[in-house]
Amino acid sequence: MSTPSPASATDAAEPAHRSTREQILGEALACFAQSGYEGTSLNDIAAGVGIRRPSLLHHFGSKEALYQEVFEHLLSDWFERLASAIGAPGRGWDKVELVLRAGFRFFADNPSYVRMVRREAIDGGQHLAIDLASVLRPMFDLAADYFEREMESGNFVPQDARQLLITGYGALLSYFSDEPFLEGLLDVAPLSESALSAREEHIVAFFHAALVP
Amino acid sequence: MSTPSPASATDAAEPAHRSTREQILGEALACFAQSGYEGTSLNDIAAGVGIRRPSLLHHFGSKEALYQEVFEHLLSDWFERLASAIGAPGRGWDKVELVLRAGFRFFADNPSYVRMVRREAIDGGQHLAIDLASVLRPMFDLAADYFEREMESGNFVPQDARQLLITGYGALLSYFSDEPFLEGLLDVAPLSESALSAREEHIVAFFHAALVP
């Protein structure tokens, strides 16, 4: 990595005292999000924590193992939050809005993770032990079925459900993954609370307009 | 790069005989799109062309220079195509549809380039000599003004024009940049002609629904 260290991205909250292991996970998330897998060296991460590389490798057996632990830990957090939104009562548009907002808020809380996911989506999951598409596909199919049922019932405007999901995926992720680019395109910081809520309301309104007759 | 070489992505058409220089540019585009700047070594590119690394460096002074030439060459192609769509006659929704389709078709013709652009958007343009956001911003502001005028005239549904543009950006780019991921999520190859035209029609219909009263 060329730039020394992002020190700490603004993701999530951090308790006053974290174990070295947790500090490594946090710094690794920031570095991998900032510079990608190949662009991040273990020295960068170790320096951000204030230890040497061999000490880091005392906690995580390899660079790959560290990367996968960061990725899969946050993936399961995301799944948990999504599942609780899906499990919540509600139907029709209300449920879509709930899931949309839950996804948005998770991404807003973990922008670095969105950038990691996006990098893997571009690469085809080169550095992952799991196949991201296979893991997400059941949820994708379930959502598509849900949309199709609501369209048939006349609650939603009929259209290609899978295309709609891909568009939603792009609308949600791109704002966070491309934040460094959007930073230069807009006059406000994309991750400021006011910009975030404007973005959230736009996404909800946009999908409402396209879905609800 | 771990995988030996994509040999040739399906981008654009290629004449029977290309100069070594052009072959290098083509192979570099494929490799940088596939594996990113840090993930691609000059050996990978040279091997794809069938020469050695020092011979490649005879044509391009450095890795950075090669990368920037690939990037800026396609950026100007994109600008040209966009400008001709913007300059074409038409107003209101027809013009939006024209620009949307022109953008989509350029991306469909150059999927590798979309992946390069997306990587730079995530990185914040670390490997570029130019500032991508600054270059694109005049066009972004022009488009926002156009939408706002049409909304005031009552031709478009009133909404946040800049948010709309960001959503359009995400809808167009994500389908191509994340093609390796979508490949595993869908049953059809995302870049097959039938899938492409389905995607194009969905995007056009989706924005029509959100914009036109």
Place this chain on the structure above:
DNA sequence: CTGTCTGCCTACCGACCAGTAGGTAGACAG
């Protein structure tokens, strides 16, 4: 006090990187 475990260190390894030095074979000009 002694043995063991944890967390960190310095010093090193082989592999690979981008880039350079210097040479060669062929085309073409005079």
Place this chain on the structure above:
DNA sequence: CTGTCTACCTACTGGTCGGTAGGCAGACAG
């Protein structure tokens, strides 16, 4: 035949990478 230019080569440089070997200091148990 000679000089020059282009396109390529092998061989090397300094530097960085991930990972390993081995040691050391402190905590804690018996």
